[in-house]
Every structure is written in C-alpha cells, then in structure tokens.
Amino acid sequence: MKQGVFGRLLRYIFGHYRWRLLAVMLCIAVSALAPLAGIIYTRQIVDTCIVPGLKTGLDSVWPNLVRMAMKMGIVFMLGVIATGVYTQLMARIGQGTLNHLRDDMFERMETLPVRYFDTHARGDIMSTYTNDTDAIRQLISQSLPMLFQSILSIISIGITMLSFSVWLSVLVAAVLLVMTLITKKFSRESGEYMGRQQNSLAKVESYVEEIIQGEKVVKVFNHEARSKEKMVDLNEQLFSDCCRANRVGNELMPILNNVGNLMYVLVAIIGGIIIMLKLPNLSLAGMGALSIGTVMSFLSMSRGLSQTVGQISMQVPLYTMGIAGAGRVFELMDQQPEEDGGYVTLVHISRDADGMPEESKTATGNWAWKDTRKDDRPASYTELRGKVELDHVDFGYTPEKQVLFDVSLLAKPGQKIAFVGTTGAGKTTITNLINRFYDIADGKIRYDDINITQIRKPDLRRSLGMVLQEVNLFSGTIMDNIRFGKLDATDDECINAAKLANAHDFISRLPDGYHTKITASGGRLSQGQRQLISIARAAVADPPVMILDEATSSIDTRTEALVQTGMDNLMKGRTVFVIAHRLSTVRNSDAIMVLDHGRIIEHGSHDELMAAKGRYYQLYTGAFDLT
C-alpha cells in the first residue's frame, strides 16, 4: 500500500515534470559526488604533495599542489552549480506539483456525488487540502531530494570505501546496521507516542473550542470553576503524552551522533592494528598495504556516512507523514464521480412559421428538452413546462435503511406543493431526489413526462431552483453571490432579482451597496439578510421549478416578513415544492403532503385536510412542532 502511494506520487510528479525531474536527479548526483571528490582529493594532496613535500620542500610539489587545488575547485564549482540548479528546479517542481494536486483534487471533488459530502466530515475533507497537502510539500521539496542525495552518498561512499579497504568497510556496514535498527525502533516508538499526543491534543482542543464557543452560557451558569477542573485534567494528560513523544524524538539525534563517534574510534583502532601488524589489506584494487592516508580518508568517510544516516533518520517522520498525506489525497482523487447517463438536454427554441419548435443558438426565453440519442429519427423537442411527477418512489440513503416508502405525487406546471411533517419524516429527503442528488431505489420521477434519469444532470439541475434552509454564500461581493445564479446576468438583472427577493432595500443601505464583501463568517450580514441574498440568487436563475426549504431559525419579525414576501414573489408562476415551517405558506399551497416516517399519510388542500381532522389538523393546531 505504502509502496504503491510512493510510486504513484513519483509517477505523478514525473508525469508533469519529466525532463526537469531528470535534470534534478542528475544535478543531485553531481552535488552528492562533489564532497566525495573533496575527500579523495584531500587524500591525494596529503599522500602526493604533503608527505613528499615534507621531505623535498615546497618547490618540488608546488605545481602538483596547485593543479590538485584547481581540480578540486572545478569539481566543487560544478557541485555548487548543480546544487543551485536543482534547488531552483525543485522549488518550481514542488510548488507546481502541489498546484496540480490541488487543482486535480478540487476538480474531482466538484464532480463527486452529494453522498460523498454527506458521509464525510467536513474537517476531514478540509484537512486533505491543508495538513495533507502541507505534508506532501515537505516530502517533495525536502525529504525526497535529501533521501535521493543520501542514498547516492551512501552508495558512492560505500563503493569508495570498498575500493580502499574491504575489512574496514565491513566494520562500518555493521555499525550502520546497528544505527538503522536504532532508528527503526525509535521511529516506531515515536510514531506511537505521536499518535497518542495527537489524540490528547485533539481532546484538549475540542474541549477548549466547545467551552469557549459556549463561554457565555458558562458565565450565565457560573460554571467557570468546573470547566477549569476538566481542562486541567485533559491538559495534564496532553502534557505527559507530549513529553514522551518529544523525548523520543529528541533523543535519536544525540544517540546516532555518538554511535557515529564510537564507530570512528573503532575504525581508527582496527585501522591502526592493520597498519601496525602490516596485515594485508583487501580492496577492490587488490591486495596491498594500508596507508595512513587511506585510514584518514576512511575516518572522514565514516563520519560522513554516519551523518548521512542521521539526516535520513530526521526525514523518516516527515516521509511517513507525507506518504500518509499523499495516500489521503489520492483517495479523494480516486473517488467515483457522479454518474450521468442522461441524453436529454435543455435547449433554447423558437417557433417557426408553422408553430413547430426549432432549436435556436441565442436565448429566446423559451426552452425545450431535446433527445440527443443518435438514431435516424429527427430530434424531438418537448417544451419545458415544469410538470413533476413522483411515481411510487422508494428511497434509502443506505440499502439497509429505507426512508421513503411508495411516495407518489403530481405537480402540474405552476402548482405549489407543500410538505409538512415532524423532524425525520422525510421532507428534506424528497428534495434531494428531484434534482438527483441521490438516486431513487425504486419507482420513477418524471419531469415534463421524461424520466429524470434520461435527462443530463446539469440540464436537469438548471431547470430546478433551490433555496435551502441553511444559507451558503461564497466569498466575494453581494453582486457576485447573486450572479452565481446566472453567470451572464447583467448588473440590472441582478438588481431586479434582488428587488424581487426584497433584498434591494437593505443592500442599497449598506455602505458599499452591491459591492459589499461577504466574508467567510458572514461578517455583518444577519441570518435573515443572507437568506434574502440566497432568494435573489435563485430568482436571477429564473427556473420553472423551485424547491424551497423554509428557514426555522429565529429571524426578527420585520426581516421575517421581508423573507416571506420575497419567497412569495419567487414562487409566483412556478412549480414549487416547499418544505413548510410557516402555516401561511402551507395554507396557500395547491396540495399539501403530510409525511410521517417516510410515507405520505395525508394529502389534499388545506380545507380538505382540516375537515379530515387527521394528522394535519393536529399539526395545524399546534400539537407538534413544525420544525
């Protein structure tokens, strides 16, 4: 699994930056080899210049020394240039890849079915964009180059070592193995403690969040002392977990460092013994005597090697986090998008001389459904009128739990259908089905006598307007938010829609009018005002069918009246499905559906239902909440 993610991430980067990535690898290789060349040249300087120079004087070795230094300088310059090139390239590749990942993720996310959003916690989705992406950033721009470089260094140092002395190399390899084992043990332990720490941190933070958010209630109930007590307990737990996690994390470096130092001593002693006893030295170059210069280079190489292992060990947690993050990002990108098997589209039409419908490229104000199946028959057009029919519909969010049972109803164009019932009766569920946020399990839903599964989803949704109870606006100006309903709407169209929605008055009274910025938290706008904007947004789209979910939140009387009128204006001349919380809305409907536990138990007009003295009568007289 992990291997798969890593490989996929590499392929992803490679797919976008093939040549640049190859250049990076080349440059890293050069920059990893340069220090090694430094060690080798230093040895040569010692062995071929200094040692003989001490006997013969400076003049005899001077040209050689200068030549060696020049060679070293050139190799080092190459190393510096390679480092410069690959870090610059990596900055672009890293950020570019993140950009691609974000874009792909978002693009895919927008195509996912509503079910995905209903079944995944918002915080989890958000964390994919924030924490996980950030972990990948560290992985790509820091860990990957470093790992690649370290591996190259280890291999090249390893080969060089072997070429110097096999015995000493085996010794170094054994110590390295010990270091690896230590790192492994620590990583495992630190992973476990980190998990615990994250867990208690989450507990403290969610408690703090809950209490501070309800701080005013805390004050009203004099609950300060008790909330302090609980906080101290949670905080203490976090402290001890945090202590342990950090301790393990901190200890690894000094331990590895000093194991490295011990290795140095060991190499020196063993090297010394070999030299003194004049033991034959086995190297890749063959058998020979071990020189002091060789032991010296060996020592500095072994130091370099243990430092490299230390560096890798520092990258391990970052690597793990990055891979876990990439796993979650890919998981989101692998989600199945909404399926759309529709072939009926919505087109503008005009009438020709005979009154027959004809497709038009420009907006005509008239719409028709067009069957785009490719067969020999001429395209057929059905005029968009707004008739909606539910025919024995069964539905459940999960197969195990059915929530709607055999629901049938007919809304003729321009009719207003109200749903009433207690919480959980299934009112909201019905509105999720007509626009195909969810697909029904059994039965049929028809729009202008066309089964909605045959209609392309974007076209179906374009023909349906929605005003939901929970108002979601987007960052931007009020004008932007209204225009969201119809992207090519002129300012005048938007303002007219705002007027229809009763929103114009309050918007014009704002200092920046229609250009007032809406911030994430909603800023200065009240709940009622946000509702008015969402009505204007639906109004500018001007669809033949509307689905409305009336708000239950407490809005003051005056704004409520405005919202009410705005809604009423919006409903005029349209087929409307309304989840009613206000009795006046219900009364003005053409048909009322009383839902209970997923079934329509009563339906008819207000008068009919009142006369029947059934559930509706009870609701109306206030025996149940309408929420």
Add this chain to the structure above:
Amino acid sequence: MLKTLLSCLREYRRESILTPVFVTCEVLLECLIPLLMAKLIDDMDGTTLRPVLIYGAVLTILALVSLWFGVLSSRSAAKASAGFAKNLRKDLFFRIQDFSFADIDLFTTPSLITRMTTDVTNVQNAYQMILRIAVRTPLMIVFSLVMSLAVSVRMSLIFLCVLPVLALFLFGISWKTFPLFRNIFKEYDALNTSVEENVEGIRVVKAFVREDYETKNFQNASEQVRRDYTHAERIMALNSPAMTFCVFLVILLVAFLGGRLIITSLGTDLSTGELSTLTSYGMQILVAVMMLSTVFSTASMAAEAGHRITEVLNYKSTLTSPENGATEVKDGSIRFDHVSFRYRKDSERTALQDINLNIPSGTTVGIIGGTGSSKSTLIQLIPRLYDVSEGAVYVGGRDVCEYDLTVLRDAVAVVLQKNVVFSGTVRENLRWGSESAGDEELENACRMAQADEFIRQMPDGYDTVIDQDGANISGGQKQRICLARALLKKPKILILDDSTSAVDTRTDALIRNALKTEIPDTTKIIIAQRISSVQDADTILVMDSGKIVEQGNHKTLLKRKGIYYEVWQSQTKKEADAE
C-alpha cells in the same frame, strides 16, 4: 511579552535552565572529540598501537558521556517545552474563563480559540527549538572557532572571513522572504476558505450547476498561491548553493593553504591530522550558521503567536467581582435607574439610552422589538454580563455591582438567544443548572419546560448522548432542554431571551402556564417575537433603537394603537387569513 510568557514557566523553570547546561556540556564534548580524533591520527605512525588505544579509550568515554548529556538535554527540553505549553494553555483558559461578555466580544471567539490552540503549539515548538538549538549553535560556533584558533590562528582566519559573509547572506534571505511568506499564508487561508465554502455549500454548487465555474475560480486562486510560493521558495533555495559554496570554499582553502603551511613549516605550525580537524570545525561552524538562520525564522513566526498569547494574558478584565460582595439576593425585584449603555467606550452608538424601569418581584415582563432594538442588551445588564455605561441597575434593592458575581448570577438565570448544549448526556447538560439536583428535581424542571416527554422517548432517555452542537436534537427540543437547565438553578429572576422561538405555539403556551403556576414568586422576563408569547405578561415593554417606546399591559398597549398594535395586527392577520 517575554516576561509575561516566561512567567508561565513556573515549575518547569528548572528544566528550562538545565537544558542549556546539558546542551553546553554536549557541545563542549562534541568539539573536543574531533580534536582528540586528530591527535589519534597524528600519533598513528604504524609502529605502536598504544596511542591509538589510549585515545580510543578516552574517545569512547567522551562519546558515552556526550551521549548521556544528549539524552539528558533531550528529556529536559521535552519536559520544559511541554510543561511551558501546558501552563500557557492553562493560564489562557483560566484567564478566558474570567473574561466578561465584553471581553469575549472584544477578542472574538474564533480568535480566542486560535490563540489557545495553534498559537500555543507554535510557541511550544519554538521554545523547544530555542532551548536546544539556539543555545547549541552559537556555542558551537564559538567553541569551534576557539578550537581552530588553538590549532592554527592563520588557518582560522579562513573561517573568520567566510563565516560573516554566509551569515549575512542567510539572514538577508530570511529577512527578505519573511513578508513574502506572511502574504502567502493569507492567500492560503483564502484558498482554504474557498474549499470550505464548496464543501459546505456543495448542494448550492450542484443545484446551480456551477462545478466548472467554481473549479476555475479555485484554480485561479491556486495558481496565484503557486506563483507567489514558488517565488518565495526560489529565493529561499539560494540558501543551499550559498551554503555548499562556503563549505567547499573552506575545504579547498584548508587543503590548499593548509598543505602549503605544513610543508613550509615542516609540520611544526600544522600537522596532517590537524588538517582534517580544521575541516570538520569549519563544517561545524557553517552548519551552525545555517541552523541559526532557521531558528531565526521560526522564532520570528513564533513571536507573533507569543504576542497574541500575551495580549490575552495581560488583558485586565473590565468586569470583576467586588471584594466582600453581598452574598444574598433579597428578592427578584429589578430597577433600572437612568441606564445608558455602549458596547465600547469609544463607540458612537448608544445601545441603550436613559432606561428607567421598575419591575416588582414576582411579576412577569414581556419585551418585544425588532433586531437592533437592544432587547437582549437590556436583560444582559441584570446578571451583570455587561456593566452599564451610565446609571445603575438594582436587583433585590442593591446595585448589581455590589454583589459577589457568583451569587448574583446564581440568582438570575438567563436562557440566551444563542442556545448552546454541550457534548455529553442530557442529564449532564441539565446538571449545569444544579450539580446536586436529584433525578426527581431534574424531571420536575423538565416537566415545567415541557421537555420530560420527548427526553423519555429518546433512545436512552435522560442518558442519551447529545452530539456536539446538539446535532441530534431539533431546535425546539434544544430550547426546552436549555430552559429546564436554567430552571434547575431555582433563580429569583428568570430571563428568557427569545428562547422558545422554535417551540410550537401550543407548547409555548404550556410552558408559560407552568412557569406561572409552578414558580409564581420568580420574576420572569420574556423576550419574544410572537405577541402570543408576551400578551399575558403583567407589563409589556416595546423597544426600538435602544429605548422603551411603549410600556403597559396587552390591553392598554392595543388601545395606544402604536407599534405594539401594528405588530399584533400583522401577526393576527396572518392567522385570520388562514381561517
């Protein structure tokens, strides 16, 4: 700022002092070790093993001691920083618990939460880093320099020349990129907000078929982040070649000049072994400079977090309980005497203007008025959730400022407009009202609030767990639980701030009736939107723009044909339409 923050160290002061001591020992040894290593190499002449063994033994001991100090410093640094964070969190939380409503409004809730979570974590990480690395690196530089000076003054000049150049360069880069990164984080926030809006509003996006539009918007913003981030990172990336350049320069110069020096001095000024010692000191110095520049940028980010924390810690609450305050509230009478109120001293808008009001104990008062008429403001002055700007509020015949705050607030129960239930069972939530209440008492209060019946119908009755934010109960149910919670306090004054708005009219009437018969001696103040909720009150106040514009009972107010009459007419007309 530092003084305030460091005063939170308390019991972890010991670790905070010990860590640098341990680190110092560690560094000392780390610098000594290469020196001995050089001696080892020098004495390795291929004839005797004695010096190698002696140095080897000393080195082994030193490495073990260094390891020991390393572990010690790791532990104490972990303890010091985790303890520091613990104390910061605790102090912040305690301080916020003592905040008044006005203080919370001033800081805003999300900002307080950020300070307690992200900011504390940032300070903690930076503190640990400073304790270890900020002590380690300068020491490393100094020791390494001293050691290399001891080896060879002339060769050390190389380091002394390269060091400041590199330092200047690295700090210059940090300095230059810091504002860039700050800007990037802002852009990042905006990007995340846009994701959040799309996740939350996915139904709207899909209903309006705006997937492509939103994707395009997102990609533009994302591209902006990419551009700016790449720009900043490319500047940051200059660190690497600069560092490499300096390291190579040092190695080259040491090898070349050192080689020359050895030969010319015939090994007296410098030996072969010392050559490699110098190189490793040089590396140590440069790596230390590099670390220092990271510490610098982490510390400057943490400084901002520290500043935000200090703001809260040093904030003097504007509203405190008096010493030796009155401990008994005589009765539930309330009097407003020329009360004016502004939310902020410098605010031009007066939320309440010259309010005079006399409410005898045990009466019921209804308040109606539009948004911004300051109904909620008025009642929040009674339990001293805010302090008046001018005039005085009296409860039980005494100025509210004379009471011990706990006593006052125990006597005045408010059901706030923004109802909050806490995660936990229904019973635990109710117990907020009275820790000691028995089951009977709980059920009694719930019956009064018309909550008993639906609570019993829930899967686990009173032990049903309420999700965070009360997601598994309806608005009306939440309001009734909150009411029962307030009733359990057995207050002398009960204030309902629009707290039955989601309850149906019939239940609303039942609640009012229960309050009337069960707790007749309690003064009741009811803020409502529905006329039906207030029309039976002894006195009804109609508020508009911070003033009481009409006052009287239902009948007299109808006769006046003012605002009250208008609202009554519009609300009954709707009902009449129905018939």
